[in-house]
Amino acid sequence: MGSIPVVVGGSIAGLSCAHALISAGWRATVIEKTAGPPSGSPTGAGLGLDPQSLRLVCRWTSDPNFLHAATVPLSIDINRVTDSKRKVSRTLTRDEGFNFRAAHWADLHCILLRALPPGTVVWGHQFLSFDVSNDKSFVVTKSRVLLTDEVVEIAGDLLVAADGCLSSIRRHFLPNFKLRYSGYSAWRGILDFTGKESSDAIVGVRRAYPELGDCLYFDLATGTHCVLYELKGKRLNWLWYVNGPEPEHKGSSVTIKAGNDMIQKMHEEAEKVWVPELSRIMKETEEPFVNVIYDGDPLPCLFWDNVVLIGDAAHPTTPHGLRSTNMSIQDAGILGYCLEKWGLEHLSMALEEFQTIRLPVVSKQVLHSRELGRRKQGLVVNDQETFDPMTATREDSLQLQQRRMPYFEGKPCTI
Ligand SMILES: Cc1cc2nc3c(=O)[nH]c(=O)nc-3n(C[C@H](O)[C@H](O)[C@H](O)COP(=O)(O)OP(=O)(O)OC[C@H]3O[C@@H](n4cnc5c(N)ncnc54)[C@H](O)[C@@H]3O)c2cc1C
Missing domain, CATH: 3.50.50.60 (FAD/NAD(P)-binding domain)
Known part of the structure; x- marks a missing residue:
């Protein structure tokens, strides 16, 4: 058999x-x-x-051709701190030997x-x-x-x-x-900027994050953090982790489709916490969604x-x-x-x-x-x-x- x-x-x-x-x-x-x-x-x-x-x-x-056709280098791992009051960032750590590559799941x-x-x-x-x-x-x-x-x-x-x-x-x-609820969820999104390479949003984010395309950026503010990196095909991938009680969601999925009110509120909060170039990217992203973050004991x-x-x-x-x-x-x-x-x-x-x-x-x-x-x-x-x-x-x-x-x-x- x-x-x-x-x-x-x-x-x-x-x-x-x-x-x-x-x-x-x-x-x-x-x-x-x-x-x-x-x-x-x-x-x-x-x-x-x-x-x-x-x-x-x-x-x-x-x-x-897999590497070049579908992935973008992530040679550098950077952690930065954002001063939410002054809306400025500075580097906390920089590792140039990271040697990962970014891909889209699909x-x-x-x-x-x-x-x-x-x-x-x-x-x-x-x-x-x-x-x-x-x-x-x-x-x-x-x-x-x-x-x-x-x-x-x-x-x-x-x-x-x-x-x-x-x-x-x-x-x-x-x-x-x-599964153990982590204590936070992540807003996630991908901004496809095909045809918008010269837009204010993209020029601005490239100025604020000059190593996009080769770098995994983590921005930290008090009690929260964000991730930003570029993907093949003119796409920017971002995540924003937000502390809070475990949200209600269907037991068969850890992803929540966000309604317009939720998205609007997220945009307002982002403007308070992050540098304007990053909150702008979040604002311009179509259909951001929420992942509730879990793990399990070994x-x-x-x-x-x-x-x-x-x-x-x-x-x-x-x-x-x-x-x-x-x-x-x-x-x-x-x-x-x-x-x-x-x-x-x-x-x-x-x-x-x-x-x-x-x-x-x-x-x-x-x-x-x-x-x-x-x-x-x-x-x-x-x-x-x-x-x-x-x-x-x-x-x-x-x-x-x-x-x-x-x-x-x-x-x-x-x-
Ligand atoms: C559609 C999708 C998109 C994802 N996107 C991302 C991403 O963008 N970034 C990221 O980091 N991770 C993503 N993930 C998660 C990522 O794939 C996993 O965290 C990691 O790669 C481990 O993968 P896995 O195959 O173990 O689990 P999963 O990717 O969760 O896959 C489990 C698979 O099992 C199938 N399955 C479950 N139960 C049954 C059943 N009873 N009968 C038959 N099939 C079943 C599911 O349909 C699914 O295809 C995604 C997963 C999925 C399914």
């Missing part, structure tokens, strides 16, 4: 996993509930890829998908449940075909849960695991028999260390490496090694991201005094740098 691993979830972790399995000499079927690949209005927003993830994506897609998804053999992803299939055979040699999944309402079974030697931060497969093993393990968790299912994280997509890609890379090394006959050894390599790395990275977010939002970290960028010492400010992330250089997960 079954010789193809079944992957649930066709986002970045699931598609990366299909590539890693194929590179390891296996095959893969990916079950995805959405009706088809994202099309029309762009789905998602920006993300930062580290050198290890970039290498893996280039290897899987055999696309030498571009990365499209590149990964295009490079897979046709038919790898079965769209419009909502995974419902699974059964592990008594001898643990295979797993049978049940999914509902959303178009016909028919329930179909797909069997495999291995079930990979890449079904995101609200994973139902994780819930099966860890029913008491709860899991005790990443696999049970022949079911393994990867990506956000395995380690929901806050975005401050730019880890969620990178961890997903690297989970997939390491899983492929372990499966190739041990083969199907030693599946449990492969999963054990996967867990031994990845669990310490992802656990530390999730907790560090949590701390970083709390520090930047002026929230208490480890019972210490809160961080205020207006009065912070040089040593305190250095804690904000991305390179403070555990395993920043990629070891020991480099293949």
Whole structure:
């Protein structure tokens, strides 16, 4: 019975996993509930890829143009403080050895998908449940075909849960695991400035942020912070984290569509806090939306028999260390490496090694991201005094740098 691993979830972790399995000499079927690949209005927003993830994506897609066609360099990591009264900013830290690249989620998804053999992803299939055979040699999944309402079974030697931060497969093993509300939400948006390169807004923002196109800017004010960077295709990506009680939203999504009143209020607040060049970019952005920010405490393990968790299912994280997509890609890379090394006959050894390599790395990275977010939002970290960028010492400010992330250089997960 079954010789193809079944992957649930066709986002970045699931598609990366299909590539890693194929590179390891296996095959893969990916079950995805959405009706088809994202099309029309762009789905998602920006993300930062580290050198290890970039290498893996280039290897899987055999696309030498990927870097230049879809990404923009983020060589510099800058933290600045904004004096909200005077509307001026100054640099707190500057790291010129950052070496990430920025991509749009939909571009990365499209590149990964295009490079897979046709038919790898079965769209419009909502995974419902699974059964592990008594001898643990295979797993049978049940999914509902959303178009016909028919329930179909797909069997495999291995079930990979890449079904995101609200994973139902994780819930099966860890029913008491709860996502932790961070204490803040993020306004997010992308300004497409095609044809508006010479507008006052774009000329102004380039003057205020002269290294856009090569730099990841963090602006901090007391109790809040913002992120700004450029994406391929004349797009500016921004986020603004705002402290507050947990907003009400549908349990199946962490994204909220904002109404006009909410957006208007956000614009007014932005004008009070940020330099005018940044609040102008927020104002000119169509359809900004809100992400409620959650993470989860590190899991005790990443696999049970022949079911393994990867990506956000395995380690929901806050975005401050730019880890969620990178961890997903690297989970997939390491899983492929372990499966190739041990083969199907030693599946449990492969999963054990996967867990031994990845669990310490992802656990530390999730907790560090949590701390970083709390520090930047002026929230208490480890019972210490809160961080205020207006009065912070040089040593305190250095804690904000991305390179403070555990395993920043990629070891020991480099293949
Ligand atoms: C549409 C979309 C846009 C995103 N945009 C961004 C972005 O701009 N920037 C950023 O940093 N991160 C973005 N993310 C999140 C980012 O992909 C993840 O944080 C990270 O890459 C880890 O990915 P993941 O594949 O583990 O989880 P996710 O990206 O959350 O993907 C989980 C996948 O599983 C599928 N799924 C869940 N349950 C079932 C089920 N029962 N049956 C079948 N399929 C199921 C979901 O439809 C989804 O495709 C986006 C995610 C999605 C789904």
